[in-house]
Amino acid sequence: MPEFKSSACCFPVAHIAKTIAWYEDHLGFKGYPYPPDELATFGILIRDDVEIMLQRIQDYQKPDLYDLRDGGGVWDAYIRMKDIKEFYGSVKDRVVVMKPLVKAFYGAWQFEVKDLNGYVLVFSENEQS
């Protein structure tokens, strides 16, 4: 029986190396460009059990859809994590926070960050009972 074991988000971006540098500096990811130089057309970002793939499109600009959805933004990736309060404290003054750390009505603590290319990442932790 086939099993789906893990998933990665894939983001088109104009510049792989710049994107890797931003994720390494701001969110603690480690990046791997392919080929491993300034002309990379692909990259993988890894932190803990989370993987984001980057694919280069020359001069690509992500459309900004965030305000088009009533009642709460358009997201690109939702990252489940542990110890979100410590993480929020360490990144909130260094990134564009779209929504601060709050407890959503469905019980999760979450905050929203816009990356350098305009992708909206939601970091989330389910409250321990």
Next chain:
Amino acid sequence: MDKIPECQSIVPVFTVADVGATIDWYQTKLGFWSDPFPEQEPYVFAILFRDHIELMLQRLENFQKPDFYSQRSGGIWDAYIRTSGLKELYDGIKDEVSIVKPLRQQPYGAWEFEMKDPNGYLLVFSEIED
């Protein structure tokens, strides 16, 4: 001792015009379960889950996903799903979905195939050979 935050999983979030129709497709073609919101249609949000992965759907009225696939040699993907039993999965769905690239082994060792969902999102299914 300080706590060290840990990122445990990442969920691709797809913007779609019709959450209900998208749920039906993922249930029928790929065996996902769903948790839509609100409880009755029209849904504005849903979580799709199968085994260890999740996908999220957010409704945006009349949204049409731009097609970037041909703007990069090697294509543009939206989600990369690591599996076991890839050949069985492929044989079970290849005649029922839009296959963009058939099952083949990549130079980096992984077996992969690419398919498009009904909204144009490109899913790559992959398995590393033992």
